Amino acid sequence: MDITLQVNGVPRAVDVDPRMSLLDLLRERLGLIGAKKGCDHGQCGACTVLIDGRRANSCLALAVAVDGSEVTTVEGLAGGDGLHPLQEAFIEHDAFQCGYCTPGQLCSAAGMLGEPGPSAVTDDVLVDPDLTPAEIRERMSGNLCRCGAYVNIVSAISEVAR
Template sequence: MDITLKVNGTPRAVDVDPRMSLLDLLRERLGLIGAKKGCDHGQCGACTVIIDGRRANACLALAVAVDGSEVTTVEGLAEGDDLHPLQEAFIEHDAFQCGYCTPGQLCSAVGMLGEPGPSAVTGDLVVDPDLTPEEIRERMSGNLCRCGAYVNIVSAIGEAAP
């Protein structure tokens, strides 16, 4: 099937098997290897990308389902040589160890900062909560880090948050 999508601001037209995941399209066909294949079951978050402004697990999205969409991967977060503020904060706070989960953590954090409303840890569901460490942990709970760099990840996100 022929699909068209915009990846990191660049229009792309590709012929894909209808069973191909977005993750496999990005990695195998487009050469964007930032999003990682961790569990391939949507449980670890290593493959998180941003689709039309919302974070998503690329291993669970079929490539044909994102026809016409705009996809941002970790490679598209920086603008030229200028890193995204979250990328800078991750470096400053040493928010990675092995780095395998870092692309997914970064894309998830970018998407999370754009999401409105409270999470399950917020007591008052009527007001927009402050972005406390507890709130960040809850909103980022779909992204796992086997090295345990969570404290530094949370502090980096907290610093980069608007």
């Protein structure tokens, strides 16, 4: 099937198998290897990208389902020559160890910062809560880190949220 999409601001027209995941399209066909294939079941978050500004597990999204969408990977997060504020904060706070989950963590955090509303740990669901460490941990719970860098990841995101 022929699809068109914007990937990191660049228009792309590709012919894909209807069964191809967005992750495989990005990595194997477009050479964007930032998003990682961790579990390939949507459980680890290593493949997280932004689809039309919302975070999504690219291993679960079919490429044909994102026809006409705008996809942002970690390679396009900064949008220029410098680093995205989250990337700078991750470096400053040493928010990674092996780095395998880092692209997914960064994309998920970027999407999370734009998501209003309560979460499962919000005390008053009628107000938009502050992004406390508990809120950040809850909202990032779909992104796993095998090395356990969670404390520094939360610190980095907290800095950018302020």
